[in-house]
Amino acid sequence: MFTSINPYSQKRIKTYRPDSTSAIERKLKQADRAFADWSALSLSERTDYLRKVGQYLTANKQRYGELITAEMGKTLKEAVGEVEKCAATCTFYADHAEAFLADQSIQSDRTDGPAEKSFVTYQPLGAVLAIMPWNFPFWQVMRFAIPGLIAGNVGLLKHAPNVFGCSLAIEEAFRECGLPTGVFQSLLVDVPVVEELLKDKRVKAVTLTGSGRAGSSVASIAGREIKKSVLELGGSDALIVLADADLDKAAEVAVKSRMQNAGQSCIAAKRFIIEKSVKKAFTERVLHQINQIRQGDPLDETTTMGPMARLDLADSIERQYRQTLAKGAKRLTVGEREGCNVQPMLLDNVKPGMAAFDEETFGPLAVLIDAKDETDAIRLANQSDFGLGSAIWTQDLDKAERLARQIQAGSVFINGLMRSDARVPFGGIKTSGFGRELSEAGIKEFVNMKTIWVDRS
Numbered sequence: 001m002f003t004s005i006n007p008y009s010q011k012r013i014k015t016y017r018p019d020s021t022s023a024i025e026r027k028l029k030q031a032d033r034a035f036a037d038w039s040a041l042s043l044s045e046r047t048d049y050l051r052k053v054g055q056y057l058t059a060n061k062q063r064y065g066e067l068i069t070a071e072m073g074k075t076l077k078e079a080v081g082e083v084e085k086c087a088a089t090c091t092f093y094a095d096h097a098e099a100f101l102a103d104q105s106i107q108s109d110r111t112d113g114p115a116e117k118s119f120v121t122y123q124p125l126g127a128v129l130a131i132m133p134w135n136f137p138f139w140q141v142m143r144f145a146i147p148g149l150i151a152g153n154v155g156l157l158k159h160a161p162n163v164f165g166c167s168l169a170i171e172e173a174f175r176e177c178g179l180p181t182g183v184f185q186s187l188l189v190d191v192p193v194v195e196e197l198l199k200d201k202r203v204k205a206v207t208l209t210g211s212g213r214a215g216s217s218v219a220s221i222a223g224r225e226i227k228k229s230v231l232e233l234g235g236s237d238a239l240i241v242l243a244d245a246d247l248d249k250a251a252e253v254a255v256k257s258r259m260q261n262a263g264q265s266c267i268a269a270k271r272f273i274i275e276k277s278v279k280k281a282f283t284e285r286v287l288h289q290i291n292q293i294r295q296g297d298p299l300d301e302t303t304t305m306g307p308m309a310r311l312d313l314a315d316s317i318e319r320q321y322r323q324t325l326a327k328g329a330k331r332l333t334v335g336e337r338e339g340c341n342v343q344p345m346l347l348d349n350v351k352p353g354m355a356a357f358d359e360e361t362f363g364p365l366a367v368l369i370d371a372k373d374e375t376d377a378i379r380l381a382n383q384s385d386f387g388l389g390s391a392i393w394t395q396d397l398d399k400a401e402r403l404a405r406q407i408q409a410g411s412v413f414i415n416g417l418m419r420s421d422a423r424v425p426f427g428g429i430k431t432s433g434f435g436r437e438l439s440e441a442g443i444k445e446f447v448n449m450k451t452i453w454v455d456r457s
């Protein structure tokens with residue numbers, strides 16, 4: 001049985017019975033059957049459905065927001081914002097899918113071949129298994145599902161057990177909008193079943209957002225089965241502050257980036273790397289921002305940071321904090337903890353070799369790292385196994401663009417908040433994964449890019 005527990009009250013919300021073998025088989029059959037009909041619809045018929053899903057999410061954002069908050073603890077404001085982002089992404093893809101998936105004709109000068117014409121067409125693959133985490137329980141799912149379904153695929157969701165209510169709610173949203181049975185289904189299963197699903201011929205591809213360990217395991221099975229995979233894994237994003245940065249703005253955004261969602265975001269600014277000459281001034285501003293954070297009941301609108309999602313996650317961040325302190329970092333905040341409620345923490349003098357530098361920290365822990373100059377800052381930013389997002393703060397935009405090219409990451413935000421946005425590709429390099437979500441790149445991950453070459457008969 002799976003039990004979801006409210007992280008703030010520690011009260012049981014609901015217990016879910018795992019899907020039986022026969023229920024899983026029924027869902028796989030349904031997915032297979034649904035694919036035939038769904039993929040045969042025109043693109044505009046599918047986009048109409050997804051536009052409707054966007055409207056449905058907007059109409060139900062309060063109810064779904066409350067469910068997200070109950071299951072994983074983010075503030076209601078953050079939760080409602082998450083549902084709104086999903087709705088906006090439905091509209092984005094409904095507006096742009098036709099252009100993204102239009103046949104692409106290949107110009108030929110006919111000097112090196114006889115092709116009368118040739119073009120590329122984009123066709124869906126079938127059932128895609130989505131293995132998704134609890135930290136953005138609607139957004140992580142929908143940013144795969146919206147483009148994936150519009151492209152003509154069908155979705156099978158294996159969500160994190162602590163947010164199974166969200167998993168069923170997303171399925172409900174698709175159902176209520178009239179999507180045919182089997183186009184999007186939620187599977188209430190645990191990790192061991194994933195291997196069986198990936199081996200099943202009816203599952204054509206997999207997308208996973210989660211830990212490096214889960215990614216490595218899923219990618220190896222997918223590799224063995226010769227199935228396409230997209231992995232969006234962890235990050236230890238650097239936020240570089242150079243001497244000429246707007247320090248007020250940089251500190252405000254740095255703390256927001258690190259502490260939003262109680263620090264549980266793959267693309268949070270996890271390492272603040274600061275040029276020495278402005279370190280003191282920046283640190284004062286960061287502390288000021290941290291002092292503005294109001295913890296408490298995530299349903300209360302004055303609360304700006306909710307609890308962490310589970311006790312074991314709070315244990316992990318506490319371990320990393322203590323290990324980093326033990327290696328010589330300096331504590332700048334009190335950093336107390338009561339159950340899942342973890343106070344924002346700030347550590348100074350953090351260096352390579354310390355847990356908070358080397359590992360991904362998934363909780364409200366910000367760390368300050370000294371850089372001698374911009375070259376040193378880039379070196380430190382790149383001294384990580386991860387390569388998801390990053391940020392640079394400087395008023396010299398030419399310099400920022402030059403340095404951005406030197407950062408080993410899937411994205412660099414200059415003077416702004418690291419974030420995912422439907423209009424731009426999202427994903428990482430190194431152990432942060434491979435493949436891209438969102439934008440045109442995201443909708444093209446799970447399609448057969450088919451070449452059609454026409455010779456004169």
Ligand SMILES: O=CCCC(=O)O
Nearest residue numbers: 135265266267419420
């Ligand atoms: O946890 C990673 C995703 C965060 C986001 O998309 O903003």
